[in-house]
Amino acid sequence: MRDIPGAWRRTAEGAGLLASDGAVGTTIFAEMSGLAATTGAINLGQGFPDEDGPDAVLDAARRAIADGANQYAPGRGVPDLLAAVAEHQERFYDVRLDPATQVLVTAGATEALAATLLALLDGPDDEVVVFEPFYDAYAAAVALAGARLVTVPLHWPDFQPDVDELANAVTDRTRVILVNDPHNPTGAVFTAEVREQIVRSAIEHDAIIVTDEVYEHLVFAEAHVPLATLPGAAERTLSISSAGKTFSVTGWKIGWVTGPADLVSAVLTVKQFLTYVNGTPFQPAIAVGLRLPDAFFRGIAATLHAKSELLGEGLRAAGFGVSPPRGSYFTVADAAPVGATEAAQFCRELPARAGVVGIPLTAFVTPPHRHRYGTLVRFAACKRTDVLAEASRRLALLQR
Structure with missing residues (x-):
């Protein structure tokens, strides 16, 4: 493939999209979403809700x-x-x-x-x-x-x-x-x-x-x-x-x-x-x-907090180490206790093993520093409660 010129190449490099041969590679996000679609796994990788707003x-x-x-x-x-x-x-x-x-x-x-x-x-x-x-x-x-x-x-x-x-x-x-x-x-x-x-x-x-x-x-x-x-x-x-x-x-x-x-x-x-x-x-x-009332804004924070706690409980029960989030959609878990040695490979195998998709934290890190976060996985809690409960049930399969 021809080299990518100018700003295109700089942007691809900055976003981590270039393969070792200089070609544009697929991102881990697209790969994980594709695995969710082909395996029927619950997609806790991408940070978007599955419920409409007010x-x-x-x-x-x-x-x-x-x-x-x-x-x-x-x-x-x-x-x-x-x-x-x-x-x-x-x-x-x-x-x-x-x-x-x-x-x-x-x-x-x-x-x-x-x-x-x-x-x-x-x-x-x-x-x-x-x-x-x-x-x-x-x-x-x-x-x-x-x-x-x-x-x-x-x-x-x-x-x-x-x-x-x-x-x-x-x-x-x-x-x-x-x-x-x-x-x-x-x-x-x-x-x-x-x-x-x-x-x-x-x-x-x-x-x-x-x-x-x-x-x-x-x-x-x-x-x-x-x-x-x-x-x-x-x-x-x-x-x-x-x-x-x-x-x-x-x-x-x-x-x-x-x-x-x-x-x-x-x-x-x-x-x-x-x-x-x-x-x-x-x-x-x-x-x-x-301009919605304060109760709306308090409510969305409380709802997501409850969902994050539900997800965290499921991850801990499955054997993960968990970093309790203080905000946002996301919970980061250490997959080393459930056998992971490298987060990206673990995430590629997780849909088949447990029917759940996560994103390796190394997808958000520059290459020289990926070793710092080698077995950490990001999961999104911004899904319906029943979806998170089912994801927790599936993740428990890792203990068998």
């Missing part, structure tokens, strides 16, 4: 379509959604924003991340510090921008970084500190000490903080703390979130970026050449969702 949000989208909201939205987003995002930030975090200049609607959080990194990075002299394991789109977007990825390891079993390792990773070459909290794939929520060190390092080295907060309403035992609320952070932080995880509408791809007006405008400059605009009838629907 009726008020779904009905609002239907009304918007019926009322003719089917053409291009304004470049920054539908004004009512811009206002709703600003209201949401003030309501939950006491962050006051100008919806006309400090909020931008995007095609999900993934586009927000890509547009943000493309706007802020200027080639190989710029570094982006991320916590490893990390959502795979981070490495791809950094590679597309031609910048350098610098990783800070998260340590089993609580998946917190060492603050000294974090401090040492951030230098004067650091342009962006990219933070995912609550964290995918580990389910971690960072401690106050870690959050404070992130801000301290950003200020010391004049870096911009970019936060991925898509699981902000899925924190189990405490309130989510955006980095933008810490002293000295607001003027250098772009906060990213989306509707998909909160409202169980992952296919709608409605996200947003908030922060200082000049930084948001820089992201808009790139975003307009990516999707231009998106999801016009879904935008007023998400405005409805962001």
Whole structure:
């Protein structure tokens, strides 16, 4: 196969898509989903719910379509959604924003991340510090921008970084500190000490903080703390979130970026050449969702917490070591106690052995560091309770 030129190759390398011969390989995610389809296994690999979101949000989208909201939205987003995002930030975090200049609607959080990194990075002299394991789109977007990825390891079993390792990773070459909290794939929520060190390092080295907060309403035992609320952070932080995880509408791809007006405008400059605009009838629907009562937001966190505990109980009963998540969709388990020596191979065999699909944590790690996470597997708890119960029953077969 011919070599992949330019940005295409950089992106494929960053996302871990290149095989050893330079050809584009399939991702482990596609492979595991394919195994689920061909074997009839329960797919706990991909992080999407199997239940629809609240009726008020779904009905609002239907009304918007019926009322003719089917053409291009304004470049920054539908004004009512811009206002709703600003209201949401003030309501939950006491962050006051100008919806006309400090909020931008995007095609999900993934586009927000890509547009943000493309706007802020200027080639190989710029570094982006991320916590490893990390959502795979981070490495791809950094590679597309031609910048350098610098990783800070998260340590089993609580998946917190060492603050000294974090401090040492951030230098004067650091342009962006990219933070995912609550964290995918580990389910971690960072401690106050870690959050404070992130801000301290950003200020010391004049870096911009970019936060991925898509699981902000899925924190189990405490309130989510955006980095933008810490002293000295607001003027250098772009906060990213989306509707998909909160409202169980992952296919709608409605996200947003908030922060200082000049930084948001820089992201808009790139975003307009990516999707231009998106999801016009879904935008007023998400405005409805962001204005739902507090009971809704408490309820989704409590429901997912219960599902995560159910999954964790099933994994422990099957013999796995389990890292109890503090938020997000995901639970990470150590498969070594059930015979695994390498997570990817274990995950390839698991559908046939137990009728369940998981994702090796090494899929979210740069190649030099995969040995740190060699037998760890990510499972998604964002499924119906009966599905999780059946998955637990199947996983128990590993003990036979």
